[in-house]
Amino acid sequence: MTMPPKPPRDVRLNELLPLVRSMVAGTSAYAPLMKIPHTALRALVQGAQETQPRVQPPPLLAGALLWVLPTPLLFAAMIALGTGHLDRFLADAAGLGLFMAGAWLTRRGIRAAYVRQQPRFARLWRWPLKTLGGLATALGVGVTAAFSVGQGPAISLAFAAVAALGFHLTYGFESLGRPRAFWSGDERLRKVADALAEAEGRLLDLEQTAAAMANPELKARVLRISAQGRGILEQIADRPTDLYRARKFLNVYLEGVQQVAEGYARTHRLADSRELEQNFRNVLVTVEQVFEEQRQKLLRTDVLDLDVQIEVLKKQLDREGIA
Amino acid sequence: MSDLQRPPAQPPRPALMLRLLGSALLVSSVYLVSCQALFFPV
Numbered sequence: 001m002t003m004p005p006k007p008p009r010d011v012r013l014n015e016l017l018p019l020v021r022s023m024v025a026g027t028s029a030y031a032p033l034m035k036i037p038h039t040a041l042r043a044l045v046q047g048a049q050e051t052q053p054r055v056q057p058p059p060l061l062a063g064a065l066l067w068v069l070p071t072p073l074l075f076a077a078m079i080a081l082g083t084g085h086l087d088r089f090l091a092d093a094a095g096l097g098l099f100m101a102g103a104w105l106t107r108r109g110i111r112a113a114y115v116r117q118q119p120r121f122a123r124l125w126r127w128p129l130k131t132l133g134g135l136a137t138a139l140g141v142g143v144t145a146a147f148s149v150g151q152g153p154a155i156s157l158a159f160a161a162v163a164a165l166g167f168h169l170t171y172g173f174e175s176l177g178r179p180r181a182f183w184s185g186d187e188r189l190r191k192v193a194d195a196l197a198e199a200e201g202r203l204l205d206l207e208q209t210a211a212a213m214a215n216p217e218l219k220a221r222v223l224r225i226s227a228q229g230r231g232i233l234e235q236i237a238d239r240p241t242d243l244y245r246a247r248k249f250l251n252v253y254l255e256g257v258q259q260v261a262e263g264y265a266r267t268h269r270l271a272d273s274r275e276l277e278q279n280f281r282n283v284l285v286t287v288e289q290v291f292e293e294q295r296q297k298l299l300r301t302d303v304l305d306l307d308v309q310i311e312v313l314k315k316q317l318d319r320e321g322i323a
Numbered sequence: 324m325s326d327l328q329r330p331p332a333q334p335p336r337p338a339l340m341l342r343l344l345g346s347a348l349l350v351s352s353v354y355l356v357s358c359q360a361l362f363f364p365v
Contacts, residue, residue: 065346069353076361088364095360099353137349141356148360163352169345 058114063171066103066137070096073144091147098140106133106171128174138164192240196233199250202258203229209261214268215277221284222261228291229254235298242298249294257287 077092109129142160145151151159167173203226210222232249236242243250264280 065350066353069350070357072354072357072361076357076364079361080364085364091365092360095357137353141352144356144360148364149356150365159352159356162348166345166348166350166352169341170349171345 058111062110063103063107063133065170066099066106066133070099070140073099073148076148088148091143095140095144095148098136098143102133102136102140104133105129105136106167109133109174110171130171131173134164134167134171134173137167189240192236192243195243195247195250196237199229199233199254202254203233206258206261209258209265212265218264218277218280218284221281221288222257225257225284225287225291228288228295232291232295232298235295239298242301245301246294246298249291253287253290253294257283 073092073096077089077096080086080088080092106129109131112126112129138160141163142156145159146153146156206222206226206229210219210226213219213222232246236246260280260283264276267276
């Protein structure tokens with residue numbers, strides 16, 4: 001009997017998943033070698049899929065160019081300092097400071113675009129970090145050209161403009177102000193959209209509050225509630241008529257849980273009390289139940305509507321003598 | 324698909340050639356001006 005080739009040792013989890021899946025299905029050459037029960041394998045695959053991050057990490061070297069390129073300016077500043085030219089040193093240091101600030105802002109902007117959970121409905125004001133980084137870089141080029149090299153204002157401006165254009169083509173300036181997630185002239189749909197945006201804003205606040213919580217269990221509960229809330233919002237977006245049914249959820253519970261979570265986070269910093277923790281836990285358990293009930297209620301309505309539609313269709317078919 | 328389900332529009336990324344051109348412009352301007360400051364100061 002010929003043995004199948006040994007699997008490579010250095011494989012990532014993502015690459016391993018298809019292999020394990022094929023083992024579970026019994027189609028892999030390694031399947032006979034498996035001694036682990038299939039149920040355990042299935043649980044492993046499912047668990048790994050659930051723990052895989054939904055967002056990709058940013059490329060490690062994205063934006064690294066901006067840190068490296070101004071290196072000669074560092075030497076220029078040190079030489080100016082060594083030779084006793086304070087004015088030249090200050091000019092070089094100012095240019096270098098702008099370059100470093102630009103590189104830092106750009107890196108933060110790139111990372112934020114990858115890591116941050118993109119709001120689905122809400123339009124939030126956020127600092128355009130990459131744009132600010134680009135402006136700092138262009139300003140750094142202009143300042144260095146004018147004060148360290150001694151170019152005239154026109155040439156310095158031209159240098160800055162070339163750097164800004166290069167930055168825009170490489171990293172892209174962010175557009176100021178997020179566009180609406182969708183456009184609709186329909187008054188009713190616009191109301192739904194506004195309600196969804198407001199509700200998502202509350203969920204984002206809730207997630208921010210949760211991030212600052214020290215207790216991992218309570219943090220996980222709050223994040224779970226937030227995920228449930230997102231699910232309900234998606235459901236409303238699928239069927240905007242659900243908004244009227246879910247209004248109490250949006251107005252009362254969501255605002256309530258946000259206020260309680262903020263209150264807990266604020267008070268917990270001042271006094272560490274078991275009782276407070278237990279009370280907060282009780283509230284969270286109740287809210288979790290309410291959210292689940294709300295989701296089920298919306299789902300039940302879907303089923304009910306489908307039943308009615310099927311009934312109507314059946315009657316129509318009967319009437320037309322098809323069924 | 325309802326209007327609410329439509330995903331938000333993402334700003335388009337520049338094409339590869341344009342990005343390469345951009346990198347060349349950025350490298351030449353920042354590096355050139357830094358080297359000038361080092362070798363040909365005021």
